[in-house]
Amino acid sequence: MLFLQELKKTVFSVAYAVFVIVTILSLYSQGALDFGDSRITMPRPGENYGTTQKEIPEIIMPAALEELWGEFCENNYRTYPIGFIKHVKLSDREQQQVAEILSEITGVSKEEILRMRQDYAAHAGTGNNNGANTDFVIGGDGNIQAGSDGSYVISLPENDTDNAQVPKDVNDLSITAAPETLLSVRGDMAYSRFRILMQQVDDILGSGSSYAADSLIGFGVVPLTYEEAVQRYNAFIDSDKITGGYARLFSDYAVAMTMSILPVFLAVLMCTKDRRSKMSELIYTRNVSALKVILSRYLAVITAVMIPIILLAYISNASVWGQYSGSEMDYLAPLKYALGWIMPSAMISAALGMCLTELTNTPIAIAVQGFWWLFDVNAGIRSVASSYALFRLAPRHNAGAMSCFRTQDYLDNFRRLVTNRLLFAVLSILFIAITVIIYEARRRGSINEKFSFKKTASN
Amino acid sequence: MSRLNIEIKNLNKYYGKKQALQNVTLCIEQGMFGLLGRNGAGKTTLMKTLATLLQKKDGEITVCGIPIENAGEIRKIVGYLPQEFSMYPSMNVSEAMDYLGILSGLSLSERRERTEMLLKKVNLTEHKGKKVKALSGGMKRRLGIAQALLNDPKVLIVDEPTAGLDPEERVRFRNLLSETAEDRIVILSTHIVGDIEATCEDIAILDSGKVLYRGTVDQLLDTAQGKVFTKAADRNELPKLKQELAITGMHTQGKKVYVRFLSEHAAAGAEACEPNIEDAYMLYLLRNGSYTPLSESEFGSGGDR
Structure with missing residues (x-):
């Protein structure tokens, strides 16, 4: 009975109306309330099946080097320390450090690297350059072909350190004049060492760059094979029962945008x-x-925030039901994901809010939860592993509807997700x-009596 | 069934290093009990301690035989109306009563029955649909009494209930308290002597955390017999009189001023007069060294005090 009274108090408040409006607007703005235009179809041979990320050093190393060289030349590095883009400009000393790393990766001397950059700058100053990343070809021909057996054929530059690693004519390295000039990863560069060097770059940049060890996989973009595309589709049909994928996508948005912060x-x-x-x-x-x-109050808050989320989850999910008519679907999927994926984030947000408020009699919990949410959400989705990290407030997963909702990744990481969600539920109870x-x-x-002495003692 | 009384023995309470209650010993029986004292005397501290809102440093308190440490049981038999209170402004009178009834563990039928009966008792039946924020000060106080009586408590603790009320509301409120005291203990804390005079037989005077007096109103008056005097003087003499006398009242008439003052002995040119409770109360403060002389501005204002 008390629970109902507290629920009534919560629901019939201006704050709750604001919560509902903000939630709807946030999800609507991301297209999470209507997936009607994202029908997944059975792949057909010869189609473009999109890409996936794999930790293949032969792909990652040249791609990362290309990115780093381009940013080094412009001295304009993009990082995402708390999610928002930050353009980092390094000092001369720091640029020298990056040059040393580039030197170790490529085998080209540091002095040569710096001279090449000066050439780039000179060309950029005359307006001849359209951007280092577009006109300056690095890392071999970058030719990656997906084989019919699921393997990759990657064409790499010749591994001749005498000839291939060191440019024959440094003038050829000019940005606009020598597009075929190669600056490639040394043939004897071990991937483990490469990761360490790239992490050093990330450290110099103040973290949050794509060179961080756990972000490097972002450079491992490879095309999906037909067989992989079929396998992915089958997982979507058989395991997700179609609706599960869409429910997961909705949960991804909901947990990150509203339910990890608004309940507080x-x-x-x-x-x-x-x-x-x-x-x-x-x-x-x-x-x-x-x-x-x-x-009673805690359950009232949780119930109040979950009711609209469950309704919105069904509105979102139902937007695709018509497109799969005749197929077997799990109509409870929105509810399952709302309770299993979203609710623990709402629980911890509300629990922390109540605990700190009762302790301090101030709204400091909003600031604490706000910082936590900002840090967590902007940690992004660099890798599947980091998306399911144990202390991840808002587990992330989906890269987009056309990923077929990464069903296999989800299944592979299901235990991590469950552990994470249970941990947050238990922490909430604590x-x-x-x-x-x-x-x-x-x-x-x-x-x-410790904090309100004057008020109490005045009578 | 245990006896309807409150026993307080050697109660001490500190706020940091400041002692708010000093060896307070009281026995309070059924009926209206007045706790009189100035602001800062320790009244609210004592009330809150009895209502389980504050913890004592040492001493013993039993409420109807239940040790104060057993807060859960105490809360079942105590009703409390704090000095400053309100209710959720968005709730109407009935909803507020219902909510507090749930918190008191009453069933739905009990809540309906008690709410109807109590609102009738405090004359708020026709306002039961009104939002709490729309109630006048007096109505809010009456609602406060009604909510405090929801669980039909054996002890009702009321802290400074008439502050801010107009005379009519004050009289109505006093009568209401007297009615509720028929079958329970009602402790009324106030610094307004008139409230005590109109409602209480048993009283205690608290000052600086100590009990200065415990007894009946008549006994209190008796202690002031022969200690209250009036004297007429020239108005120019006022500053001098202020230095010499413990003045409790005065009024001016032309160039003359008539002062009412306390004295242990008869004074020259002064006439003994019948003491009232205020005189007796002030006498106890005087004896305790807590008497504060009237200020210059108070003297200059003229009229009765």
Whole structure:
């Protein structure tokens, strides 16, 4: 009964109306409420099946080198330290360090690297260049062919250090004049060493770059084979039962954009409402237990935030049902994903909000949760592993509808996801248990008398 | 069934290093009990301690035989109306009562029955659909009493209930409290002597955390017999009188001023007069060294005090 009262209090509030509106607008703006134009079809031979990322050193190393060389030449590095793009301009000393790394990777002397960059700058100054990354070919011919057996044929430059590694004529390295000139990864460069060097670049850049060891896989883009495309499609049909993939995509947006942060606002408002309404003492002196009060309020917040999310999940999911009529679909998928994927994030957000608010009597929880959310969400989706990291507040997964929702990746990482979600659920319960203790202590004056002496003692 | 009383023995309470209650010992029986004292005397601290909102440093408190440490049981038999309170402004009177009834563990039928009965008792039945934020100060106080009585408590603790009320509301509120005290203990804390005078038989005076007086109103008046005097003087003498006398009231008439003052002994040119509770209360403060002389501005204002 108390739960219903608390739910009513929550739902009939301005804050809740704002929560619902922001949630709808956020998801709508990302197209997460209507996937109607993303029908997945059975692949046919000869089609373009898109790409995937694989940790193939022969692909990653030249691609990463190309990117690094381009940014080095322009001294304009793109990083995403907290998600938002940041253009980093290095000092001369730091550029020298990057040049040393480039030198080790390519076998070209540091002095030569720096001179090549000066040439680039000179050409750029005359306006002859259209951009280092487009006119300057690095790392072999970059020719990657997918074989019919699922293998890759990668054409690499000749491994002749005397001839291939060191340009025959440095003038050929000019940006616009010598598009065929090669600056390639040394043939004896071990991938493990390459990763270390790239991580050093990331460190110089202040982290958040695509050169970070766990981000390098982003350079391993390879075309999907027909067999892989069929396998991916079958997993989408058989394992996801179609709706599961769409539900996962919705969850990905919902957990990252709203449910990891917005519940904290409702929780904080819920906990401060008694004080703001000068009603705390009327409630403290009732014979209801602290456990019942806190648990009712917590469940009310969770229920209030989950009801619209579940409805929106079904609205989103139902937008594609018509396109797969006749196929076997799991109509409970939106509910399962909402409860299993999204709810633990809402739980921790609300629990942390209640705990810190009861402890401090301030809305500091909003700032704490806000920073956590900002850091977590902007950690991005550099790799599948990082998306399912143990302490990931908002597990990310889907790269887009045409990925067929990465069903296999999802299945491969299911245990990690479950562990993550259970961990957050348990942490939430722990926070709530602490909140109950704090509430009872505040109710008995054990905390109040330390922080509100003047007010209490004045009468 | 345990006896309807509150026993407080050697109660001490500190805020940091400041002692808010000093060896307070009281026994409170059924009926209205007035706790009189100035702001800062420790009244609210004592009230909150009895309502389980504050923890004592040491001493013993039992409420109807239940040790205060057993907060859960105490809360079942205590109703509390704090000095400053309100309710969720978006709720109407009935909803607020219902919500607090749920927190008191009442069933739906009990809540309906008690809410109807109590709203009738406090004369708010016709306002039960009104938002709490739309209630006047007096109505809000009456609603406060109603909510405090929801669980039919054996002890009702009311802290400074008449502050800010107009005279009519104050009288109505006093009567309401007196009615509720018929079958329970009602502790009324106030610094307004008139409230005590109109409602309480048993009282205690608290000052600086200490009990200065415990007894009946009549006994209190008796202690002030022969200690209250009036004297007429020239208005120019006021500053001098202020230095010499513990003045409790005065009024001016032309160039004359009539002062009412406390004294342990008869003073020259002064006439003994019948003490009231205010005089007796001030006498206890005087004896405790807590009497604060009237200020210059108060003297200059003229009229009665």
